[in-house]
Amino acid sequence: xxxxxxxxxxxxxxxxxxxxxxxxxxxxxxxxxxxxxxxxxxxxxxxxxxxxxxxxxxxxxxxxxxxxxxxxxxxxxxxxxxxxxxxxxxxxxxxxxxxxxxxxxxxxxxxxxxxxxxxxxxxxxxxxxxxxxxxxxxxxxxxxxxxxxxxxxxxxxxxxxxxxxxxxxxxxxxxxxxxxxxxxxxxxxxxxxxxxxxxxxxxxxxxxxxxxxxxxxxxxxxxxxxxxxxxxxxxxxxxxxxxxxxxxxxxxxxxxxxxxxxxxxxxxxxxxxxxxxxxxxxxxxxxxxxxxxxxxxxxxxxxxxxxxxxxxxxxxxxxxxxxxxxxxxxxxxxxxxxxxxxxxxxxxxxxxxxxxxxxxxxxxxxxxxxxxxxx
Amino acid sequence: xxxxxxxxxxxxxxxxxxxxxxxxxxxxxxxxxxxxxxxxxxxxxxxxxxxxxxxxxxxxxxxxxxxxxxxxxxxxxxxxxxxxxxxxxxxxxxxxxxxxxxxxxxxxxxxxxxxxxxxxxxxxxxxxxxxxxxxxxxxxxxxxxxxxxxxxxxxxxxxxxxxxxxxxxxxxxxxxxxxxxxxxxxxxxxxxxxxxxxxxxxxxxxxxxxxxxxxxxxxxxxxxxxxxxxxxxxxxxxxxxxxxxxxxxxxxxxxxxxxxxxxxxxxxxxxx
Numbered sequence: 001x002x003x004x005x006x007x008x009x010x011x012x013x014x015x016x017x018x019x020x021x022x023x024x025x026x027x028x029x030x031x032x033x034x035x036x037x038x039x040x041x042x043x044x045x046x047x048x049x050x051x052x053x054x055x056x057x058x059x060x061x062x063x064x065x066x067x068x069x070x071x072x073x074x075x076x077x078x079x080x081x082x083x084x085x086x087x088x089x090x091x092x093x094x095x096x097x098x099x100x101x102x103x104x105x106x107x108x109x110x111x112x113x114x115x116x117x118x119x120x121x122x123x124x125x126x127x128x129x130x131x132x133x134x135x136x137x138x139x140x141x142x143x144x145x146x147x148x149x150x151x152x153x154x155x156x157x158x159x160x161x162x163x164x165x166x167x168x169x170x171x172x173x174x175x176x177x178x179x180x181x182x183x184x185x186x187x188x189x190x191x192x193x194x195x196x197x198x199x200x201x202x203x204x205x206x207x208x209x210x211x212x213x214x215x216x217x218x219x220x221x222x223x224x225x226x227x228x229x230x231x232x233x234x235x236x237x238x239x240x241x242x243x244x245x246x247x248x249x250x251x252x253x254x255x256x257x258x259x260x261x262x263x264x265x266x267x268x269x270x271x272x273x274x275x276x277x278x279x280x281x282x283x284x285x286x287x288x289x290x291x292x293x294x295x296x297x298x299x300x301x302x303x304x305x306x307x308x309x310x311x312x313x314x315x316x317x318x319x320x321x322x323x324x325x326x327x328x329x330x331x332x333x334x335x336x337x338x339x340x341x342x343x344x345x346x347x348x349x350x351x352x353x354x355x356x357x358x359x360x361x362x363x364x365x366x367x368x369x370x371x372x373x374x375x
Numbered sequence: 376x377x378x379x380x381x382x383x384x385x386x387x388x389x390x391x392x393x394x395x396x397x398x399x400x401x402x403x404x405x406x407x408x409x410x411x412x413x414x415x416x417x418x419x420x421x422x423x424x425x426x427x428x429x430x431x432x433x434x435x436x437x438x439x440x441x442x443x444x445x446x447x448x449x450x451x452x453x454x455x456x457x458x459x460x461x462x463x464x465x466x467x468x469x470x471x472x473x474x475x476x477x478x479x480x481x482x483x484x485x486x487x488x489x490x491x492x493x494x495x496x497x498x499x500x501x502x503x504x505x506x507x508x509x510x511x512x513x514x515x516x517x518x519x520x521x522x523x524x525x526x527x528x529x530x531x532x533x534x535x536x537x538x539x540x541x542x543x544x545x546x547x548x549x550x551x552x553x554x555x556x557x558x559x560x561x562x563x564x565x566x567x568x569x570x571x572x573x574x575x576x577x578x579x580x581x582x583x584x585x586x587x588x589x590x591x592x593x594x595x596x597x598x599x600x601x602x603x604x605x606x607x608x609x610x611x612x613x614x615x616x617x618x619x620x621x622x623x624x625x626x627x628x629x630x631x632x633x634x635x636x637x638x639x640x641x642x643x644x645x646x647x
Contacts, residue, residue, distance in 0.1 A: 087541070099532065102557060
């Protein structure tokens with residue numbers, strides 16, 4: 001392992017900042033979090049990703065202290081924080097609605113938490129100025145929250161929650177209210193601020209692109225359980241289930257039966273009278289086991305002739321084309337009716353596009369491009 | 376501006392005539408020279424002069440103001456507390472019952488409220504006077520305050536309180552530093568409502584007042600039974616004026632605050 005790469009989760013010696021130990025949370029008969037264990041390390045930018053109702057917000061609220069686990073414990077720096085009320089935790093939260101105090105100026109909003117700690121006046125002033133500089137809000141200090149724009153409000157919320165220098169900052173859908181362009185800029189700003197302050201960030205989001213952009217590790221959640229916890233590239237390239245593959249990005253799923261070809265390679269029979277597809281799998285599959293072959297559209301090459309050295313090649317015809325400007329997605333219908341998406345970059349002008357509707361084409365990909373998933 | 380059709384003009388005129396003609400007549404006759412209330416004998420302000428020298432009326436007015444200030448303040452404290460618990464307390468045992476019961480005094484006939492309070496005060500041996508009127512007025516006006524405040528609290532973003540807790544406030548601090556300043560307009564209008572209710576209450580006050588304390592409405596009512604004097608007209612005109620000034624000021628202040636906020640928001644949008 002390269003030592004200057006930030007990956008404390010690979011290091012068995014590293015002590016996690018946050019530990020969820022078999023945490024279960026029930027609301028009446030509804031189980032929001034189901035026997036979940038998770039370690040988050042210092043200086044991490046950790047993303048909880050999942051559809052609404054998957055329990056990600058409940059996890060965050062338990063960290064903040066607004067909910068307590070029904071079973072299990074949450075440790076912060078080795079200490080059980082369940083009995084500690086929210087106002088005594090070294091954890092701050094940036095709310096989805098920002099929750100700026102409308103009757104206070106931007107300056108007083110940022111100073112609010114520091115005043116509760118009875119910080120000396122001089123230090124307080126310095127700290128607030130520092131936060132204003134960090135979030136580039138100096139000129140708005142005297143304004144009220146309703147006198148500034150949405151993007152500025154978002155930065156005030158961030159400054160306010162960072163002012164007390166918490167061990168852990170929680171961000172609940174922090175960019176949900178911003179439009180796409182502003183959101184992208186703000187994502188990089190967030191990463192920049194996280195690096196500058198060295199604070200551990202836990203972000204809750206349902207936007208997979210956002211999670212992939214900002215996070216050091218992503219946890220994909222569904223129905224109160226963690227489906228996979230890994231770095232963004234591993235989540236994307238090596239999803240461990242159909243759910244994760246499908247939730248993150250675009251994917252083609254082909255169902256079939258695996259036959260071992262030795263050395264982690266498998267032959268997948270996917271349709272009558274078709275040559276089996278070759279793919280690798282990290283987990284062992286028994287012969288004849290039903291499986292799902294997952295392949296990303298951008299890893300599928302589309303061509304007019306069958307590529308001579310292709311390991312996997314299927315014939316079909318162009319059913320539909322989605323032109324996205326920089327990319328085009330071709331929906332290719334196979335003989336058995338399955339539609340496979342193939343994506344290619346539009347490096348040439350559209351008038352010189354090689355394929356059009358109803359054209360017979362060949363789809364091909366390498367032996368390592370696809371992932372085999374048992375479930 | 377749209378012109379109203381003749382039908383709408385007539386309905387509007389009739390409606391407002393119904394509401395305001397009695398008051399206008401009262402105001403006009405308060406400036407009557409004659410001692411006879413219904414006969415116009417020229418313009419004069421002499422009844423206002425006499426009113427200022429009528430100690431009985433002045434005493435009653437002073438009692439009324441003190442009762443209104445104390446009872447509306449007490450009602451605001453209790454009503455706000457009740458509203459806060461009912462809206463924010465979550466689902467505790469008996470919550471539905473409590474929230475239903477808080478509205479009961481709104482529909483209870485005043486005679487019954489007054490009578491039951493009278494029985495209570497006699498029962499516990501409390502001498503009737505200013506204190507008993509204050510207690511009685513607090514009882515029936517706190518539910519109005521609680522209705523006004525709870526309708527504000529329902530739309531109040533709870534994450535504001537959570538943010539305060541998160542930044543190190545105790546629950547009490549969060550209420551004092553965040554919730555209260557934000558719901559202050561509703562609390563103030565609750566107070567004003569309780570104040571006006573107390574100011575013009577006759578029924579409950581007549582059950583609970585004693586010889587030592589008479590409120591203005593009781594004084595007016597008993598004076599009228601001996602015949603309407605122009606002095607009463609003058610007194611009533613002053614009360615109308617006070618209420619009008621209060622209502623107009625309150626609405627102007629609210630409107631200006633709203634307009635300023637809208638301008639600020641528009642400025643913020645342009646800045647984006």
